[in-house]
Amino acid sequence: MNLNLLDRNNNISILIAGIIAVIIGLGVARFAFTSLLPPMLDGFLTVTFAGILASVNFAGYLSGSILSMFIKDINQKVILFRMGIVLCIGTTVILGLTENETVWLISRIIAGFGAAMTFVVGSAIVMSKLNFENKTKAMGIHFSGIGFSILTTDLISRAVLNSGADWKDSWIVLTIFATVASIYSMYILCFDKKVETKIVKHKFDKSLFNFFVILIIVAYFTEGVGFVVQATFLPDIINSLEGLEGYGNLTWTLVGLAGIPSCIIWMRLAHKYGSVNIIMITLFIQMIGILIPTMTSNIYLNLLSGVLYGGTFVGLVALFMNLGGKLAGNNPVVLMGAVTTSYGIGQVVAPLYSVYFVEKYGNYDYALYLTALIVFGGILLLFFSKTIMTEEQKKL
Structure with missing residues (x-):
């Protein structure tokens, strides 16, 4: 079996790229916040502000999820997916550079929106690219990326903290990790040529x-x-x-x-x-x-x-x-x-x-x-x- 992980149409490449996208979208942009909560509470965060940040993050995610439902053109989905990855990375580095509460609030809202673009739209691209008889089982493997996203970002955060660095350094390292990992995801989760999509309009039933x-x-x-x-x-x-x-x-x-x-x-x-x-x-x-x-x-x-x-x-x-x-x-x-x-x-x-x-x-x-x-x-x-x-x- 010839396994070429740089082949955009190889099912294994697509699943790996999809899981990496989940790690960036949900792991780095969302769950790493939970992992780093204890040292951040010892630093400058209060439990109340942490709760507000979580709430606005999910509000951003919700708005992105709803928007993604109405994007039918697969070529537009690729653009939104890439935009989501950029937003996830950009809003992560901010957390390591400033303790300005207003900046954090805005950054968590945008991170939530970026996470939806990366996860929801990314999953739709994975679904459309996979070449399996039964895609449900394959998508089960893709969604295991949610567990990987928690595990990976937690291990990275803990490794940084155990080295004697602080939580701000963890955000910087997570940003570098996400930037490097995103190259593979963005390369695989796109199409060699523009895809003609038939958009079927359904009446509200x-x-x-x-x-x-x-x-x-x-x-x-x-x-x-x-x-x-x-x-x-x-x-x-x-x-x-x-x-x-x-x-x-x-x-x-x-x-x-x-x-x-x-x-x-x-x-x-x-x-x-x-x-x-x-x-x-x-x-x-x-x-x-x-x-x-x-x-x-x-x-x-x-x-x-x-x-x-x-x-x-x-x-x-x-x-x-x-x-x-x-x-x-x-x-x-x-x-x-x-x-x-x-x-x-x-x-x-x-x-x-x-x-x-x-x-x-x-x-x-x-x-x-x-x-x-x-x-x-x-x-x-x-x-x-x-x-x-x-x-x-x-x-x-």
Whole structure:
């Protein structure tokens, strides 16, 4: 087998370039912030400002995700993808050069937008370039990049900090890493010649939004909330527990490791046992992981909470998006836009109520209680949705 990793049309090259793009878009531009949160809190950040930065970052990501839904021309997608990578790199270096709060706010909004261009648009390019009979399995490999993005950026950040440098140096090193890595991604994820795209316009179909679909959309909001509190604060949550100071980053590393295979495993189970059943189980496991730090300061159980979180959130994104795509049929844009918006609103809201509770009570317990309750609400909605499912929907 002749494997040429510089061949733009080789499936392995495309998957590697796609995973690198995820590492830049989600890892460097988003999850590295969580990894570096403890030293930044020791530096100049407060928990409240960190929560606001997370919220505006997700607002930027949400706006980019919605915009990307309406870009149909694959050639335009390549331009937006490259623009996203440049924004991710540019907004990362800023964090290592200044402590100006206004600059950080603007930079995190733009980073969120750039991350959406890199991840959402990049994934669409990967999907269109791959030459497989069954692209769903291949996209499962691509989405494992979310776990890799956490793991890679965390290991880079920790290596810099362990060398005696500070968190600002970590941002500079992450920028250099992203710049070098982006060359391969941008080279592979484009087309040798301009692609003629047939743009099919679909009319807005209200019948898509039946009661079952609305329940799925609201349930995905609850997962947006379930995802974001730990995605923002997990290392600090663990470090704030008695006797666990310094274990926050190890927990975050485990999140990345658990996230790598999770998408492939959950998607296989959904194919066998039905999407709604598996989403309910995955949400329940995530809820347990959210509650563990509120109940115990046992090191092993809290490390397990990181594994449960990493092992569920990546899979849940894939499960919901896959279900949404199947429900949308030939008219995906509006429904996928609604699903993404619902998830995004959860991501924007949750850091804000979290910092309110942390300020009021001096710990994360109440933020985690409310988050777990909202996720449980999602499980109840899905449980109810099973009573109104059609035979066709049960097969999804």
